[in-house]
Amino acid sequence: MDKIIEVRHLRKTFGANEVLRDINFSGSKGEVVCIIGASGSGKSTLLRCLNLLEYPTSGEILYHGQNILEHNMTNAVYRTKLGMVFQQFNLFNNLTVLDNCVVGQVKVLRKDVASAKKTAMEYLELVGMSQFINAKPHQISGGQKQRVAIARALAMEPEALLFDEPTSALDPELVGEVLKVMKNLAQSGLTMLVVTHEMGFAREVANRVMFMDSGVIVEDDVPEVIFNNPGNERTRAFLKRILEK
Amino acid sequence: MPADNSFLPWVIFIFERYWPLFLRGAVNTLIISLTGTIIGFFIGVVIGVIRTIPVEHNTGVLTKLGYKILNFLLLCYIEVFRGTPMIVQAMVIFYGAAMIFNLHLSPLFAGIFIVSINTGAYMSEIVRGGILSVDKGQFEAAHSIGMTHSQTMAHIVLPQAIRNILPATSNEFVINIKDTSVLNVISVTELFFMSKSAAGNNFRYFEVFLITCIIYFVMTFTVTRILRYFEVLLDGPSVYTIHGSQTVPEAEIRIVGRE
Ligand SMILES: Nc1ncnc2c1ncn2[C@@H]1O[C@H](COP(=O)(O)OP(=O)(O)OP(=O)(O)O)[C@@H](O)[C@H]1O
Ligand SMILES: [Mg+2]
Numbered sequence: 210m211d212k213i214i215e216v217r218h219l220r221k222t223f224g225a226n227e228v229l230r231d232i233n234f235s236g237s238k239g240e241v242v243c244i245i246g247a248s249g250s251g252k253s254t255l256l257r258c259l260n261l262l263e264y265p266t267s268g269e270i271l272y273h274g275q276n277i278l279e280h281n282m283t284n285a286v287y288r289t290k291l292g293m294v295f296q297q298f299n300l301f302n303n304l305t306v307l308d309n310c311v312v313g314q315v316k317v318l319r320k321d322v323a324s325a326k327k328t329a330m331e332y333l334e335l336v337g338m339s340q341f342i343n344a345k346p347h348q349i350s351g352g353q354k355q356r357v358a359i360a361r362a363l364a365m366e367p368e369a370l371l372f373d374e375p376t377s378a379l380d381p382e383l384v385g386e387v388l389k390v391m392k393n394l395a396q397s398g399l400t401m402l403v404v405t406h407e408m409g410f411a412r413e414v415a416n417r418v419m420f421m422d423s424g425v426i427v428e429d430d431v432p433e434v435i436f437n438n439p440g441n442e443r444t445r446a447f448l449k450r451i452l453e454k
Numbered sequence: 455m456p457a458d459n460s461f462l463p464w465v466i467f468i469f470e471r472y473w474p475l476f477l478r479g480a481v482n483t484l485i486i487s488l489t490g491t492i493i494g495f496f497i498g499v500v501i502g503v504i505r506t507i508p509v510e511h512n513t514g515v516l517t518k519l520g521y522k523i524l525n526f527l528l529l530c531y532i533e534v535f536r537g538t539p540m541i542v543q544a545m546v547i548f549y550g551a552a553m554i555f556n557l558h559l560s561p562l563f564a565g566i567f568i569v570s571i572n573t574g575a576y577m578s579e580i581v582r583g584g585i586l587s588v589d590k591g592q593f594e595a596a597h598s599i600g601m602t603h604s605q606t607m608a609h610i611v612l613p614q615a616i617r618n619i620l621p622a623t624s625n626e627f628v629i630n631i632k633d634t635s636v637l638n639v640i641s642v643t644e645l646f647f648m649s650k651s652a653a654g655n656n657f658r659y660f661e662v663f664l665i666t667c668i669i670y671f672v673m674t675f676t677v678t679r680i681l682r683y684f685e686v687l688l689d690g691p692s693v694y695t696i697h698g699s700q701t702v703p704e705a706e707i708r709i710v711g712r713e
Binding site for chain 1: 511589591592594595596597598599600601602605609610613614617690694695696697
């Protein structure tokens with residue numbers, strides 16, 4: 210299998226607080242991996258380490274076999290290969306929907322504006338937001354913002370997309386539209402690493418589910434096993450708590 | 455010249471006689487404060503951007519040290535110019551340049567220079583505050599699509615920061631219109647200086663300075679209005695058009711009170 214990313218013995222500490230300890234996993238092309246776990250277990254920190262928004266304390270992140278913490282691959286180039294979708298959308302407030310999806314292509318990928326706009330339009334179409342290209346972020350709803358954020362990430366044509374609780378900041382009635390887009394992306398073969406509390410999504414869409422607890426990956430298996438027959442006591446306790454809600 | 459001491463005839467007399475003087479004074483005041491504010495703004499942007507450069511995990515020791523020294527020097531500049539009166543700065547710079555560097559500055563040039571670096575000190579902190587107040591998520595989103603720190607600054611953060619500090623910048627401009635009056639101590643022929651000579655010639659201080667007062671107020675009031683209008687223009691339309699809606703090409707969605 211074509212491993213896009215492999216993490217080995219990754220650690221991250223904030224002062225004395227060890228948030229990630231000895232994380233090991235890999236993600237292959239076309240895989241959809243969901244990360245679940247209690248609040249504070251280090252899920253966001255893991256994603257943020259993967260695209261270097263936080264710098265790992267130790268360990269290796271191999272991108273196609275090359276350790277990006279060691280080699281002098283500039284962070285900017287590597288980051289364009291992994292797109293990121295944030296819980297708080299983080300659309301560029303000063304730019305229109307279209308320009309949000311264009312600016313990176315032009316400034317980072319050095320594409321000309323016309324072809325950047327064409328690409329942007331394709332992805333905005335894909336997430337159903339092509340009507341709103343002239344709107345500013347504060348003029349659209351949360352679900353629409355998140356769909357634009359997904360289009361913005363896709364427009365950079367990354368090898369994989371990282372999602373950090375993409376629906377957690379949304380009103381319940383807006384969650385569906387974003388999950389639908391994500392489901393379509395998964396089915397189209399996009400490699401995705403998704404931190405989520407949407408157990409239905411994880412069960413239905415994921416190829417693998419990783420359960421994290423206090424900075425370690427406790428269990429990493431296919432969703433059938435994680436949800437129906439988890440091997441670890443902590444996984445069972447977590448799922449019980451979640452499903453009781 | 456009015457025969458008696460009556461108020462209104464004196465005001466009219468002085469205005470008729472000295473309006474070219476007032477006009478030249480007002481124009482100089484505007485030139486100095488406008489130029490000073492613009493240059494000060496750019497100084498502020500440059501320093502504000504420098505002072506918010508993040509130290510990365512891979513920044514070299516020498517770069518870090520150089521950056522610390524630069525930051526310290528900039529901080530000295532900011533503190534000194536914010537911590538002393540502009541009237542004193544004017545004296546020190548104007549006479550200091552003459553004595554130490556044998557540099558005899560024209561009062562107008564010296565005036566613009568002093569207002570610029572004085573405003574620059576204030577604007578540096580205003581811009582820095584503006585940059586720091588932009589949501590951290592904006593930086594992270596920009597980094598996540600591979601933009602460098604300078605690209606992020608130029609295309610994402612500064613446009614938002616500058617929009618947010620426009621009111622503070624207008625305020626600096628208005629303060630400068632008023633505070634250029636202190637430049638009369640180095641004989642800059644701004645409005646206050648002109649008024650003083652008109653008043654001295656006739657020993658009519660109240661009448662002259664009443665006119666001066668009105669002129670200052672008209673200038674600051676007009677400038678405030680114009681800049682406010684400019685801010686509204688910059689915000690762009692509060693309405694966006696639906697793209698490619700074929701049945702109703704001019705279809706619009708009005709968003710009310712959403713921010
Ligand atoms: N910049 C930081 N400085 C110090 N501690 C941090 C920092 N970022 C995260 N932490 C700590 O790391 C731990 C894990 O945080 P993280 O955000 O990764 O959790 P999470 O699993 O994403 O939780 P949630 O489900 O609430 O998003 C928390 O205890 C948090 O307080
Ligand atoms: Mg989180």
